[in-house]
Amino acid sequence: MITLAEENYLKAIWAISLNTNEKASTNAIADEISTSAASVSDMLRKLQEKELIKYEKYKGVELSEKGGNLATSIIRKHRLWETFLVNKLAFNWGEVHDVAEQLEHIKSDELVDKLDSFLGFPKFDPHGEPIPTKDGEIPTTNAIPLNELQTATKGRVMGVTLDEKSFLDYLTQLNIRIGTKIELLEKISFDQSLSINIENTNQHISNDVAKHLLIKIK
């Protein structure tokens, strides 16, 4: 049996190596789940014991196959529940993450299958994040972060890579949603901020915002 705390550690390791493509450090994990490095060290020993991770003291950690499958299935549940909350219960996209953090730990394969079917087997959640399939495949897109685009490129918002409420509320205020057409007008070299055009209106956003917006060109 895997506990709720263990599931959260697996998810943290998964998220870190998704971004960095390398082993997760103790401090990075501590940071991700807002706990002490000491607690992380303790837990890594336990997860190693259960063969959910590959861990060498002082050398960082990665998920084992078993741990990776578990992490993926939690992400799958998280994103299916977010989709349910937005598509069926009329939550808006900024309100669903915290509830999904609870729902993702519900244990019932039958439930996940039926929820998936009820939702019409969605490939992406309300934030444009890919929903792993039952057998662990993760849908891909060729979208890239807005801050990496060439000036004068046109594209469409395919998703975000951050589900914080304050960020999503700001996007809504800017009229940016999944599917919104966007054009990169200018990059300011001083602070890497960007001038963009959204639905015939010019806007100016920071690099910090742009890097969390995934754009599909043309």
Added chain:
Amino acid sequence: MITLAEENYLKAIWAISLNTNEKASTNAIADEISTSAASVSDMLRKLQEKELIKYEKYKGVELSEKGGNLATSIIRKHRLWETFLVNKLAFNWGEVHDVAEQLEHIKSDELVDKLDSFLGFPKFDPHGEPIPTKDGEIPTTNAIPLNELQTATKGRVMGVTLDEKSFLDYLTQLNIRIGTKIELLEKISFDQSLSINIENTNQHISNDVAKHLLIKIK
């Protein structure tokens, strides 16, 4: 903050006093949640501390107003989720209780409200059990247990008072569902078992089964 364990104790006390209409004993609670009497004693001290129960050592326990409201809200969530699972996800009525035991602990008032609305504000769950309203009202019926009926009485099944899968599967096998017309033909005085007619077929059931079937006469 109330923990998952505390919620389960409140629910147990609620369930016991629902049946007996008197204070819950330590042993009854231990029985209800399959734990030791020692653990129950420990927990009662803590719940008392939080003013969720009224407890005097050796004298039994009842819920405080605060505790009662909490218990009712957990039952509400449990039954709403069961309704969701059956009505929306096509589970059958014997498969939902265990998952609902997990889902009932999800904390989000917004979620409960929206789920309630999505389901069309149901008054009874798939087992005919009343769903407490947002402000704690519990719908009533004038249904009575089948084993308390007079011989030759006709009625309709309004609900069951037990959620166990084996019981519900047996009912399904007997063609007994919510709404099924039923007639009490004969009570055997030797073992209180009952002859009944269900949809033009005669059946024979034990008193143990009959007492968990709620019937509305006529």
Added chain:
DNA sequence: ATAAAAATTTAGACGAGTCTAAAGAAATAA
């Protein structure tokens, strides 16, 4: 290459929730 800084692990403690065994209180029987 050595010293200083940063990262990580270990030691020791704590609260929550559980257990078994033993002691104490209440109910029942003689």
Added chain:
DNA sequence: TTATTTCTTTAGACTCGTCTAAATTTTTAT
């Protein structure tokens, strides 16, 4: 009314997940 049985509480211990402080290892800077 006294003895016995049953119920309940307390004592002491254990696991899980967390913490702070201290020790150790690794990395970085001089």
